[in-house]
Amino acid sequence: MYATAAAVVVVVGMLFAYHANLLLDRSTATDRARSDRQAEKAVDREQPAFVSTVTPRDYDRDTPDAAAVLLDRPLTEGEQATLTAMNGDVSRVWGFMKPLGGRIVEHASHVAPREDGNRKRGQAQTFDLNLNSDRAAGLTINDMTAVKDSCRAPTAQTVVNIPPSGAESRQGLLWDLTGGPTDKPRGPYVLDEGESQGELYFRRNVVELGNGQSNMAFRIQPEVSTHTCEWHLVASYTDTSGSHEQRIPSGTGTFTTEAIPSQPVQYFERVPGTGWGCVGTMSQQGCTATEFLVLD
Incomplete structure (x- = not known):
């Protein structure tokens, strides 16, 4: 019991x-x-709001039709003869100059931004910028501003220039960094063909990331003129907690965009349909078009 x-x-x-x-x-x-x-x-x-990945343009596979190649020393007489025997094809010039330490700078797009007072385009070194976020919550990038960290006079001693034969438009976004350290950058401007070409990108667009959104990729064309500049981007974005900013590249990293010196020791230019024009400390071997060369 x-x-x-x-x-x-x-x-x-x-x-x-x-x-x-x-x-x-x-x-x-x-x-x-x-x-x-x-x-x-x-x-x-x-987690970081988003991750930015920068990929420089592969000039070996994607050589521009018109560009300048810079070198930090003068070409020897033999190297000059090799260069001026070429027909001015950028890929051949690049193949010859790269092993010598050459660097390509592109001629910036001839499509001038509509609201940018700069009608004389400078030089650019393009790269691809990829933005991606693993956050579950979404975020919206509503502006990206370029900031100059420092600018200096270009130092290349040799310039080999293959000018464009006409107006050229490229896809992507252009930041105008022309001028010296006190000249404020402008942009980004839309370079793609269409009715928005030349307009400020973030006037009509935003970048949505996170919450399962796919990554966003841009071809970036930073343009300089008289100065080589170190610079970075500041992205302004909003999420559920408010407004924020993030630096691109992260930390203290910077981008470098190199300008063409106005008076290099040696200057070579392929004059369309004529030959090579040569100015500076050099022999005139192969420089059959020097008298036709028009320098700004």
Whole structure:
């Protein structure tokens, strides 16, 4: 009899504990769910808002039709003869100059931005910028501003120029960094063909990232003129916690865009349909078009 009574007490106790826990779970479920969501959001916000990946243009595979190649020393007489024996094809000139330490700078797009007072385009070194976010919550980039960290006079001693034969438009975004360190950058401007060409990109567009959105990729064309500049981007974005900024590249990294010196030691230019024009400290071997060369 005592054993039966004890068993009943145990069963009743277990039932009471079960129902008490069930009531407690139900009464605290909302608070726990809210706490879990807040914790998930906090962990999500600990991740970088987005990651930027920069890929320089591969000039070996994607050589522009018109460009200048810069070198930090004068060409020897033999190297000059090799150069001026070429027909001015950029890929051949680049193949010859790259092993010597050459660097390509592109002629910036001839499609001048509509609201940019700069009608004389400079030089550019394009790269691809990829933006991606692993955040569960979405974010919106509504502006990207270029900031000059420093600018200096270009130092190349040799310039080999293959000028464009006509107007050329390229896809992507252009930042105008022309001028010296006190000249404020402008842009980005749309270079793609279409009715928005030459307009400020963020006037009509935003970049949506996170929340399962696909990454965003841009071809960037930074333009300089009289100065070689170190610079970076500041992206302004909003998320559920407010407005923020993020630096591109992260940390203290910078981009470098090199300008063509106005008076290099040696200057070679392929005059269309005529030959090579040569100015500076050099022999005139192969320079049959020097008299036709027009320098700004």
